[in-house]
Amino acid sequence: MHKSFTSDAPQTVRVWLYTGTLFGALENDPFPNARAIAEAQGFTGGAGQSVIVPGPDGRTSDILYGLGAGRDQLALAALSAKLPAGDYEIAADGGYPFASIAAGWADGAYRFDGYRTEKAAPPRLLIPASEDAPRLSREADAVSALRDLVNTPAADMGPEQIHARISALGERHGARVAAVVGDALIDENYPMVHAVGRAAVKAPRFVMLEWGKPGAPKVSLCGKGITFDTGGLNIKTGDGMRIMKKDMGGAAHAIALAELVMEARLPVHLRLFVSAAENAIAGDAFRPGDILQSRKGLTVEIDNTDAEGRLVLADALTRASEDQPELLIDFATLTGAARVALGPDLAPLYTDDEQLAADILAASEETGDPVWRMPLWDPYLAYMQSPVADLVNSGGAGMAGSITAAIFLKQFVSAKSWAHFDIWAWRKAKYGRPDGGAACGLRAVWAMLEKRYPAV
Template identity: 55%
Template sequence: MTDIPLLDSPAPAAIPVHALRTGEWEAWIGSRADSLKKLAAAHDFRAQNGRILLVPSTAGDIERVLFGLGDNATAMAFGALSQQLPSADYAITWAPREFDATLIAVAWALGAYSFTRYKPRKRAAPRLVAGEGVDIAEARHITEAVHLARDLVNTPANDMGPEALHARAKEAADESGATFEAFVGADLLAHNFPMIHAVGRAAKEAPRLLRITWGEETAPRVTIVGKGVTFDSGGLDIKPDSGMRLMKKDMGGAAVALSLGRLIMRAKLPVRLELILPVVENAISGDAFRPGDVVPTRKGLSVEVDNTDAEGRLILSDALALACEGTPDILLDFATLTGAARVALGPDITPFYTDDETLAADLAIASREAADALWRMPLWDAYEPDMDSPIADLKNTGDAAMAGSIYGGLFLRRFVSAPVWAHFDIYAWTPRDRPGRPAGGDAHALRACWRMLQRRIIHKSDSR
């Protein structure tokens, strides 16, 4: 895992970083030395969003850094600095007052991420001296969680199959003294997880359901479910090569769920945590499930398989049914469920679905506070009959080649009895560098959900 480049003690040689909005640039530069004015003019630096100006000393070293915020940047903009600055120690000496100091530190640390399992990084990451107002422990906890999710998603399927993901989940449970259970292969049938078994039985590594429980039994019950398809060929409804290329990331829901669960345990959030991961590879062999098959589920509903490439919702059906047996106070699921979500909102914004207005409002607030973009989508009841099957209780697709993400959410809702539930149709991938988000695997919705849980659990306890 990438080292976290945050220093909690002063560094005398730290290079100052002055962050400015475009609207305040003229007033600020007007009172500076002519040499700095000429340098800025030569580089056409006017505090435009994301622009960096290195100001040299007379000896030729970097004396200070000017960083442009444009007029609308969030604190996550500071993630661009750790992606672009030379290796050295830095300190933020000026930033807009409305920016949260801890979020600035998180952005810096997240921008420094590099996946190094197979290829070392070319240079050491620039380090940030955590200034006044930074909760260094919180910043490190969040960064560790996001980096873990990124590492899991970035690891190719030959090294991150069901067995490897199983091992990482057990490792996370063991380090926090949590209870770990695994139902593997035929045990899935013996314990009534028929859908997970059906989807994963064609692969060399057996399908499984992993469960972690942690915390006091009397604490608020938080249950997190994550889709763990370690590689998705599409099954017999096989994907084209372009659609299959990134399918190592189809376990991104499990990566985010596991990382959020580990964050909850490491930060000792006062909850009763249940983490449930259905883990399979959607492979092709003589034992693969087929289009047209009717498969039972843990909840008792029968499902006609209309398309084997809509397998994520199938394994989640058993996992969500199990989750609801524990009567959670809040249930969250994460899944790289549909390409339709990307068509609707692109790679940066995560759609979420919930029928609970309070949870929706809490997530909207947390999204803004964490600068982790979420957007609520409708569970449109009128579309539900489109999933009717003539021979089973329902099928795993809708009738139309539209509203794909909504159909996914509606399908999952059929297996949820928890009163407070949200489904996140995540991408788990950043196609090109963004501030604080290097290209590759990503942990969409993790930081917003962590912030939401803090608001609901800690702030509610403090107000009593």
């Protein structure tokens, strides 16, 4: 069971969730003097409002918590983020599905404490017998593992540690894992992964995992695994570089999703591809003006070494497409332009497959995991044309940066159905938690896969 959940709690604190509308419509007290206590403390069901009510023995017996308009299904994170250790149960759900309540609870209760001498003791949510506790626990575990990967400093989460993580995952589930490391990337035709990572002390690598029966539908996942991004010779500012340990967040999402697929034993033939490299600065760093070969054969002129993620992902997408998967999904912390457009929480989705888009957006609505579809506007390919090569890696228009990056990637995809997520994998201080790694779009994609390929 996930550490912030329990299925056995002889004594619990009751949590009453209300939107403003639901609380205003109450005709009877849910517990003695509830409305009088709420009125005395100004509780109206507004977002983030809370009232802690003691019982006769002085211990907390009930908590009122406001959901506001009820649009944010992770709103409960603001409560679990500040509660002390103990066991809690949901007495009124505020109209939220229990799965969203559990996800929000785990989100707020999470703490990255691997480097602290004092470990956090999370508040535990009682999972009713009517709910699918193993499923909820698997999802919460996957999200926590994803966040741990993103939060771990680059000194301890380089390409070899990502490789080790995938190897351990493969061993646990009986999957086959292989990797191409260092200069072998040139021999095995992953030239752009090599170019981006060759200046780093830690050797770049291309890691592959394969699981499931060969005759099952082919589902492939790709992740950008830049373990630290200095920007290369187009070096970032100090502020821009400060959280670049998170630039492997796309790989963390792909790994987490692969783990969910295997844990649930979905009837698919799964392949995971991760390009892992550090974009470092040294005498042999790739340069603006260089022209790189790609696995697909297209040549790419380097306009900006800080647009390196699309290079390593392009080789990965090419390799994934060679298997002709039925479905190909990639996650990448690709552009700041996506954050300007949609902020940190909305996961930008790019796909030409109308049914896939509809399925992901429906799953997003169901899970409360926000996803927003963006246009793959082919005319913007003109911005990615080079006078001396097939493509340039960074458009010079200064506009539509997330779209042009997606259009660049599209040139390397030949799968039947493809979706690209340009995520941030991070969240600024919110819900009473510190800055740190975050899952963006993961639960929506997972819900879509569960429906498309139901476990038997």
